[in-house]
Amino acid sequence: MSLNPRQSTESRQAEIIATVVALAAERNPADVTTTDIAKAMNVTQGALFRHFSNKEAIRLAVIDWVETQLMTRLGDAQASAPDVVSGLEAMFLAHVRFIREFPGVPRLVFAELQQPDSSPVRQRVQQIMRRYRQMLAETLGKAKAAQLISPDVDTEAASALFLGAIQGLVMQSMLGGASSDAEVPVLGVLRLYLASLGGKS
């Protein structure tokens, strides 16, 4: 009856992570049960605990996957850009592309951010965001030094606004719901953001 043959723990772990990310695209991640995951994999619920000791371990693995995915894409984007400001632009677009490809990701991140302060998974998310902001502040600093943006931008505020701009787009697409594919003004927001930095374009 099992349409799903035996597999190694390694490949099952990857499958579990992918399944969680996929399910989070359409449902509240907090309401995704181990039974839901197992059912989506054509496996019994108990089987999951052969590959992860806890449900928390699953959530942690999912966040780890998100981190490597996001950081790789951001790094690549920045690396293949001619100058620092184009790098910012590329990072912005890479981030948007990532969450467009995996709409469950922002929902997962939100869900973990709601967790109590002490939660290891939440602390992991905090760490990722902190690094992201540092990366942005650094890049903005370089842009300022290279006189590509106005010398009096508050780099801390500009980092917050960068993430906020993406947040705003995410929220707008989340609000639209699964049905309506309302045009989300990605490029419009990006243009506005760059304008706020007072660069020359």
Next chain:
Amino acid sequence: MSLNPRQSTESRQAEIIATVVALAAERNPADVTTTDIAKAMNVTQGALFRHFSNKEAIRLAVIDWVETQLMTRLGDAQASAPDVVSGLEAMFLAHVRFIREFPGVPRLVFAELQQPDSSPVRQRVQQIMRRYRQMLAETLGKAKAAQLISPDVDTEAASALFLGAIQGLVMQSMLGGASSDAEVPVLGVLRLYLASLGGKS
């Protein structure tokens, strides 16, 4: 033994709402049980159902409270501003003040946004956000007509960025956690946002 005397349904409903908002400031709203609410009120769990038929009814009442609070404050802010752009500024600051006063509010909104599309509570939140964006787009249109901002701003994008800017600040304060009171660059972000509109000031 009851330190809490009998009260009218009306006052109890208000108390329940306030308690949920307060609890959401420190815990995951999705994990706040009826027992938690009751315990915080010095009342037994079953008593809650004398005043609300469902837990969903409670959540709906909470969102209704958020709506009236937010809309009143935004309306007042805009009304008491000399010009349209100052109105935008005042709305921004009023929103920030509101969520600083009730840190549970954004968490509650996030939690409801994670709900399935069909959920009545989620639809309510969607409605509120839609109105908010319309209000913003309208104001931005007026500002453009009065030549207070650049004529070629994309008002839709500018609305999204307005909400995103606030979102970014919220996230930054959520990231800091309950402990660290890291300075959140509210004014810096507001200044950047206004700069993106290309106004003169």
Next chain:
DNA sequence: TACTTGTAAGTAACTTATTACATACAAACG
């Protein structure tokens, strides 16, 4: 054979909601 991956069934803990019963309180009445 020895180990890994899977299943089926079970369990303990938790959550919403209901139910049977108690008590405060206001209005009606003698």
Next chain:
DNA sequence: CGTTTGTATGTAATAAGTTACTTACAAGTA
């Protein structure tokens, strides 16, 4: 004015359902 009586508000207990995790056993694989 004092008593009765109906209703709103409260409690304690519990029903019914869900969830994460465990265990005893089976079967594939090296």
